[in-house]
Amino acid sequence: MRPFTYTRAKDATSAIKLLAENPNAKFLAGGTNLLDLMKEDVERPNALIDISELGLTDIKTVTSGANKGGLSIGGLGKNTYAANHPLVRQNYPLLTQAILAGASGQLRNMATNGGNLLQRTRCPYFYEVSMPCNKRQSGSGCGAKEGINRMHAIFGWSEQCVAVYPSDMAVALAALDAVIKVRSTSGQERSIPIAEFHRLPGDQPEKDTNLLHGELITSIELPQNRFADKSYYLKVRDRASYAFALVSVAAALETQGNKIVQARIAMGGVAHKPWRALKAEQMLVGKDATDANFKLAADAEMADAKPLEHNKFKIELGNRSIVLALQMAMKVGKA
Structure with missing residues (x-):
């Protein structure tokens, strides 16, 4: 060091x-x-x-603004506190499930909500300083693209970088349309939709987010929704404890009878940012919540996947994971 x-x-x-x-x-x-x-x-x-003693840990109902009636989660609050807070467990159980699927209890006790969003890839080529990595040293090359890339991206990667983003929490936040509140040197606060917070690698893989230097994450806001009764976080990994996702899926449904009114699906372990499965969502709206429709939606989303040499299995795994997550979300609603 x-x-x-x-x-x-x-x-x-x-x-x-x-x-x-x-x-x-x-x-x-x-x-x-x-x-x-x-x-x-x-x-x-x-x-x-x-910044560990600045406060910014409260979890409370939003009383004004676009997300009035939703939930505000302090940027410096601990992951454990967020996962177990009654308002989160009751109204946003998908977030609780995702946080508890990540890391270990000891790490969740230390990790902050804002820090979770800012964690960097666990690509081994990024960590191994003797290997080329454009994310670590711009212009050096991407060792993973032609190397061992079993854990790497199948969506949104570029010739410069094929790394994936590791957070479970952020995948759930993507499905829940979270908004990240940040404060700058001017004292002004700006709002960044979660879909715009993280970046695809493009030709600047060293930039993980659109957060500017000097900005501080103060809170994360969740809009009100009707997904609490039918949501599920599925994480597929090599081992059950302390492992990052091969593929994960955050699925949330709002239904009237068996008809899908709204669908939210986000994936982890497949891209440089939480991957919102928009094609799958669009196919499900207005359809019956059946296994056949879940499969059609998954097929539509995974059709655009571009696997690397060692991760072709992620296409079928992603397809099955979307279907299973949606099935489990419906079962939770019937429990």
Whole structure:
């Protein structure tokens, strides 16, 4: 680990100012990803600004704005607190399921909600500093594209990067149309829809998000919905404990009788960002909630997949996972 300075921020304004003044500084909250990357010499900040005592942990009903009546989740709240909060469990069980599917209990006790959104890929070529990686060092190449790419992307990848985004929480947030609230040096707050928060790699794979340097995630807002009774998070992985998804699916349905009024489907483990399965959603609206229609929707979504040499299995796995997640969402609603 390289030398760095450490400052404990007293308030959000001073924390943002300190970060904005130094392009090589990083915020430190739970540190569950950043410290590992520093130890591996992947991240090399020359200054850490500790924001763990700034508050920003409340979970409360939104009282104004576009998401009035929805839920606000503090950016510096712990994952464990969010997953187990009564308002989350009752109204957004999909989020609870996704958070509990990620990492271990000890890590969830440390990891923050904002930090979860900002975690970086677990691509082994990104972590191995002796290997080429455009995400770690622009212009060096992508070792994974022609290497061992079993865990890598089948949607949205570019010649520059085929890495996948690892968060389970963010996949559920994508299905729930979350909005990320951030504050800048001017003191102004802006709202970033979750669909626009993370980026596909394109020709700038080093940029994971559209968050600007000097901005702080203050909260995550969830709009009201009618998905609580019929939602399910499915995570398929090599082992049941402490493993990242080969494929995951966050599925949520609103029905009248057996007719689908709204559908939300997001996938993890398949792209550089949470992948919203828009084609599958569109096919389901107005249809009966049947296995046959679930299969047609999954086929439509997975038809655009572009596998790499070692991950062709993800097409069939993704297809089956979408169907199973939708089936389980309907079973939860009947329980």
